[in-house]
Amino acid sequence: MTPVTTQAAADHRPQTGSALGRFFSLENRYLPPLLITTILLVGQFGFGLLESFSRTLLAIGTAILLEMVLGRWFYGKVPNLASAYITGISVGILDRSPEFWPYALTSALAITSKYVLRWRGRHLWNPSNFAICAMLLLAPEYVATLSIQWGNTLWPMMIVWVLGALIVYRVRRFHITATYVVSFVVLSALRSAITGHPFLAEVAPITGPMYQLFIFFMITDPKTTVTPKWGQCVVAVVVAVVESVLRLAQNVDAAFYALTIVGPAALVIDIWWKTRKQARVRT
Amino acid sequence: MERRIPRVVVTVIFAGLLATPVLYRHVRAGRTEAPGAAAPATLLSRYGFGFRESSQESGIAFRHTSPNLDPKLNHIMQQVASMGAAVSVADYDHDGWPDIYVTNSGEGSRNALYRNLGDGTFRDVAAEVGLADVNGPGTGVSTGAVWGDYDNDGFEDVLLYKWGRPELFHNDAGKHFTRVSEQAGLPAWVNANTAVWLDYDGDGKLDLFVGGYYPEDVDLWHLKTTKIMPESFEYAANGGRKYLFHNLGGGRFEEVSAQMGIQSRRWALAAVAADLRGTGYPDLFVANDYGVSELYLNQGGHGFVEAGKQAGVGAAPKSGMNASIGDVMNQGRFGVYVSNISEEGVLVQGNNLWMPRTGDGVRYENMANAMGVEMGGWSFGAQFGDLNNDGFLDLYLTNGNVSLDRKRSYWYDYSKVAGGNRTIISDAANWPPFDGRSLSGYQQKRVWRNDGAGQFQEVAQLVGVTDVYDGRSVALADFGNRGVLDAVVANQNGPLLFYRNTASPENRWIEFDLEGSASNRSAIGAEIRLYWNGQQQVQEVLGGSGFCAQNDRRLHFGLGKLSDVERVEIRWPSGRKQTLAAPATGQIHHLKEPI
Numbered sequence: 081m082t083p084v085t086t087q088a089a090a091d092h093r094p095q096t097g098s099a100l101g102r103f104f105s106l107e108n109r110y111l112p113p114l115l116i117t118t119i120l121l122v123g124q125f126g127f128g129l130l131e132s133f134s135r136t137l138l139a140i141g142t143a144i145l146l147e148m149v150l151g152r153w154f155y156g157k158v159p160n161l162a163s164a165y166i167t168g169i170s171v172g173i174l175d176r177s178p179e180f181w182p183y184a185l186t187s188a189l190a191i192t193s194k195y196v197l198r199w200r201g202r203h204l205w206n207p208s209n210f211a212i213c214a215m216l217l218l219a220p221e222y223v224a225t226l227s228i229q230w231g232n233t234l235w236p237m238m239i240v241w242v243l244g245a246l247i248v249y250r251v252r253r254f255h256i257t258a259t260y261v262v263s264f265v266v267l268s269a270l271r272s273a274i275t276g277h278p279f280l281a282e283v284a285p286i287t288g289p290m291y292q293l294f295i296f297f298m299i300t301d302p303k304t305t306v307t308p309k310w311g312q313c314v315v316a317v318v319v320a321v322v323e324s325v326l327r328l329a330q331n332v333d334a335a336f337y338a339l340t341i342v343g344p345a346a347l348v349i350d351i352w353w354k355t356r357k358q359a360r361v362r363t
Numbered sequence: 364m365e366r367r368i369p370r371v372v373v374t375v376i377f378a379g380l381l382a383t384p385v386l387y388r389h390v391r392a393g394r395t396e397a398p399g400a401a402a403p404a405t406l407l408s409r410y411g412f413g414f415r416e417s418s419q420e421s422g423i424a425f426r427h428t429s430p431n432l433d434p435k436l437n438h439i440m441q442q443v444a445s446m447g448a449a450v451s452v453a454d455y456d457h458d459g460w461p462d463i464y465v466t467n468s469g470e471g472s473r474n475a476l477y478r479n480l481g482d483g484t485f486r487d488v489a490a491e492v493g494l495a496d497v498n499g500p501g502t503g504v505s506t507g508a509v510w511g512d513y514d515n516d517g518f519e520d521v522l523l524y525k526w527g528r529p530e531l532f533h534n535d536a537g538k539h540f541t542r543v544s545e546q547a548g549l550p551a552w553v554n555a556n557t558a559v560w561l562d563y564d565g566d567g568k569l570d571l572f573v574g575g576y577y578p579e580d581v582d583l584w585h586l587k588t589t590k591i592m593p594e595s596f597e598y599a600a601n602g603g604r605k606y607l608f609h610n611l612g613g614g615r616f617e618e619v620s621a622q623m624g625i626q627s628r629r630w631a632l633a634a635v636a637a638d639l640r641g642t643g644y645p646d647l648f649v650a651n652d653y654g655v656s657e658l659y660l661n662q663g664g665h666g667f668v669e670a671g672k673q674a675g676v677g678a679a680p681k682s683g684m685n686a687s688i689g690d691v692m693n694q695g696r697f698g699v700y701v702s703n704i705s706e707e708g709v710l711v712q713g714n715n716l717w718m719p720r721t722g723d724g725v726r727y728e729n730m731a732n733a734m735g736v737e738m739g740g741w742s743f744g745a746q747f748g749d750l751n752n753d754g755f756l757d758l759y760l761t762n763g764n765v766s767l768d769r770k771r772s773y774w775y776d777y778s779k780v781a782g783g784n785r786t787i788i789s790d791a792a793n794w795p796p797f798d799g800r801s802l803s804g805y806q807q808k809r810v811w812r813n814d815g816a817g818q819f820q821e822v823a824q825l826v827g828v829t830d831v832y833d834g835r836s837v838a839l840a841d842f843g844n845r846g847v848l849d850a851v852v853a854n855q856n857g858p859l860l861f862y863r864n865t866a867s868p869e870n871r872w873i874e875f876d877l878e879g880s881a882s883n884r885s886a887i888g889a890e891i892r893l894y895w896n897g898q899q900q901v902q903e904v905l906g907g908s909g910f911c912a913q914n915d916r917r918l919h920f921g922l923g924k925l926s927d928v929e930r931v932e933i934r935w936p937s938g939r940k941q942t943l944a945a946p947a948t949g950q951i952h953h954l955k956e957p958i
Contacts, residue, residue: 125711127598128655128679153369170371177730178713185383195370220708221738227596227710227782234784277776277795284783284793330775332709 081280113162115247116169116297119240123289126236129173132264135183136172142187150195164191170208170293175215176224186211186223198342200351204344206304213340216333225333226290237287244296253300259313260295261286264322271324281325285335294335303344307352309319315346373951374844395801410812411751412550414827414850414862421476424486425859430504430526436795442773443583444468444557446506448835448853449911451521453510455492455536456480461840461849461915464494464521466505466858470584474500474505475859479842485861493540494521494532503527503552503583507836507911511560512571513610514886524555524573526583531592533614548616553579555605560906561636562883562936563623563643564664569883569906574631574649575603584609589792592931593630595682596786599653601789616919624667629654633686634882635908638890639697640725642939645888648676650683650701658717660725671858675727676701681712685910689747689756690719690901691734692817695892697901699727702742702760702910706803706804709774709844713737714745714760736954737809737817741803744910748839748848751919752870754896755813761834765787766798766804772799784869805831832857840915846872853911871922874951877904880958885916888936889956891922894929922948 120136123129130136147164151157184271190211197210209359215223248254268282275282285291299305299319303314319335319342326334383860408937411661413797418424427448429441436443440577446467452461455807459478467474472494477485489495495887498504501577503525510519511815531547532540554577560569575584581591593599605625620626626674629651636645644661653659655677659667676699685702692698698720702759703712716736731737736758737744745760765773776795781786808828811819823829850862870881873893875885887906892899902918922928931943 093804131679150369150373153373156634177711181387185380189377189380191447192380196374196377210855214381215384216708218381221388224706224709224711227778229378234462237784275795279794280787280790280793281776281780284780287784287787288782290782316752327775327779330772332778355687362550 089129110162111247111250112297113169115163115243115269116166116293119289119293120173122236122239123173129289131176133179135175135177135180136169138180139172139175139183139187140165140168142184143171143191146188147193150191152193160182165190165298168210170297171211174208174212174226174290174293176226177222179222181225182215182219186215189214199356202347202351204347205344207338207360209298209336209339209343210311213252213333213336216336225336226253226293227288237289237292240289240292244292244339248296248300253302255309256300256305256312256316259316260299260320263317264323267320267324270326274328291335294339299339304347306346311346311350315342318342318346365944368425370934373748374802394729401479402807405866409498410822410826410940411867411870412802412847413585413825413865414528414810416827416830416860418859418861420484421863422486422863423463423859423861423925424936425465425475425477425487427467427854427859428472429856430468430470432583435586436791438585439791439794441767441797442695442777442794442802443791444764445833445855446835446911447504448855448857449505449507450836450851450853450859451508451510451913452840452851452915453521453913454480454839454915455510455519455521455534457518458537460844461917463838463859464489465853465946466506466508466523466911467498468506470500470505471822472502472504474498474508492538493542495524497530498525498782500783506556507558509558509560509907509913510885510916511571511887512883512885513560513569513571514614515568515879517884522560522571522573522758524553524558526577529553529555529558529573542655545615546614548618549608549895550579550606550618552594553584553606554575554581554583556632556911557634557649558907559634559636560767560885560887561647561890563607563636563645563667564609564646565644565938566610566664567879567882567934567937568612570610570884571606571608571616571889572625572634572636572647572734573606573608573629574634575605576630576632576652578603578628580715582716590790592789592791592794594789595655596653596781596788599630600628602651602653603646605631605649619896622666624669627657627669629657632684633701633910635686635688636888636906637697637903638888639687639688639699639719639905643934648686648688648699650688652682652684653680654683655680656686656701658725669724674725676715679821681715684743685745686860687746688903689754689758689906691716691747691813692863693755693815693898693900694706695744695899695901697903698730700736700738700745700747700758702762703828704741704747704803705738706741708773709778714739714742734811736818740806743835744837744851744852744912745911746837746839746912746914748914749919749921750810750848750864750895752846752871752872752923753815754898754900754921754923755815756900757813758809758819759828759837759839759850760809760811761837761854762803762804762808763833765801766831767799769801769805771798771800773797773802773812781915800933804833807831807833828862830854830860832860832932834915836910836912838909838912838914841874841917841919846874846919846949866895871924871926871948872920872945873928874917874919875931875933876951876953877933878953879935879937880956881939882935882956886936887916888954890934891918892932892934894931895922895927896925917951
């Protein structure tokens, strides 16, 4: 995951006057890190969400350190570290392993993927999404993903939904989240009809924290989403559809894999389309 | 502007990172010896022990059956009715040979009491003594049993806990058992999966802890609602209540859990009571399914304070299914082993080995990963015991949840609903049908050999533990009075396995059979600290441990090749202390508490 404050979003910066308005604005690049940190702290102190603080700190530290080193090496300067921080913290929350090394390795894979898996100047995969999928494929005996809830009550889930929705709305990404959620619910009904399983069982996964991180931080990642708003909605629908296909094939981590498959493909088409359009304009 | 050379270098590093898990797996695999790589004699000399499954030749022919609960649960029956196979060891007839009691869980099925005939064979005498027909209609079915002489008459009585009516049977001089549940004041119905005998107040009479799993108002055969499931996979607090029965004497008990500070509705699956802090009073460790473990610290016999979170054992919620203790590093302090669930790519909880932090009696650190006893699949019962008599406690773990169709797994559907909010997960009607699939089935067991230097080596396949049944309960005992710990394993919907152990003869041993006088006669809670070869090991007589299990009350110490014991310190539950100087090795010492 990377911060949802981006050039694309920054092009539409709202004019906000009040302190609260400025806080919840696109200029505040630390808003998403603040949200995910809040999620982590509430989750850990309230419900023991993490495997351990030390593992999460290892993931964050690895991500930040690598970002500093690689950024300086590639571009001659240390880039803004909010992105690396979110990548690290996401890995620290979403990875579940009793061992330490997978946290460092997942973060390292995530950050290096940004510098390696590129096409026409853009990295194609959401870093943490790519790295988590890689670990699930390569080290399934050591790594699983977060699968637990926000305790037993609805309120923590509601708070995260409201806060998350507010923030993605302010950074003009709410349409992606909303499209995905609606698609997931509709497709849950479809899967329920196909499998004969209860609808609530099909819709259950989206009530957990893993999905909240997924829909607020991962699929909205501006660096790895297509440019047009309608395109972003289409991609969200396609991610949900591919996820549903994987779910029908009983894939436990269907959401991550769906984004890993659909995200880069959509981005490649988007880049190709834009290049073609620019070429036409020139001619 | 991007630079070409860094990109090439980073690409190489990236490829290396991708290859790391593969290399790591390769390195780890290289450390494990493949089964069949060495001859049995070589393996015996290398590991110091070897098991042979001997139930048939020992006269043991027992097969567990699961219950058929309310039809409303039919779609997930295999998952819900997946417990009940339990085994406990006690010398019920006081003939000096440990006997085996094993529970069954089908409606109308019979439990078995295998009397040890002393010649390597056993005979089921449950029907003769009145302990077979205990799963009758309307009474629920057995889930476990623990033995303790609650009336100090010299014969071990038995508490049979059930998903149903708990039963206390008085042992009539080893000849017959009389049901005394009502006189004792036991409740009419408890959906229990754990119970332990303990003398929490040191008054010389055994008290009893019983841990509920499903709430006690749920009759699993006549459900009023399908909303009986845990409200969360990790934070559930809607399970059965806990009971602490204070022994009043005269065969009567008073339920005192609330007064004594034990109030929990977590889904208890295992408990062990032992003096974890050297206070002279037993603390109570409870491993809970769907949540954190609880550690109840005994306040001098006047009550308990739950300190799991402060102690470090109650912070990260997992699926606790076992609680067993052992002085793993011969430090004179107990570690606690809690088993959990690990399934490749889905849920990697890892088991916990809670080791006490030096200098602080109530802080524990999970050393399972560092010491190599973490990954055990869908783990259930485990017990510590010195299987090769080398002077260090080894660990036997059984596992496997539901073994049905080998090719189809329920894990996807299980994880789907387990991640849902409580309104979804707590209603069985929302659970997808099991449909004959497996859920962590056909798993290889774990036998970890303690190298004495902080590492355990997994040797199950090498030492003959090759079954893949759905293991639940493990008990260890020296059934042949020959100084070697055998293992008996109860399997869900499977046979009772009797693994006869052959230990390397050059390693010496010593055993103690304690009998209390001022203390409870079973000597449950007595602690033996054995000093030899510049080291010490502590063991305690337990009134139940592991998962629905109880080892023999006799305490077994392996000594390695050095045969001399410097001294043995015994601390009786009454607080009396006794020291034996240089007791002879290679024999069982019968010790009565001095008055």
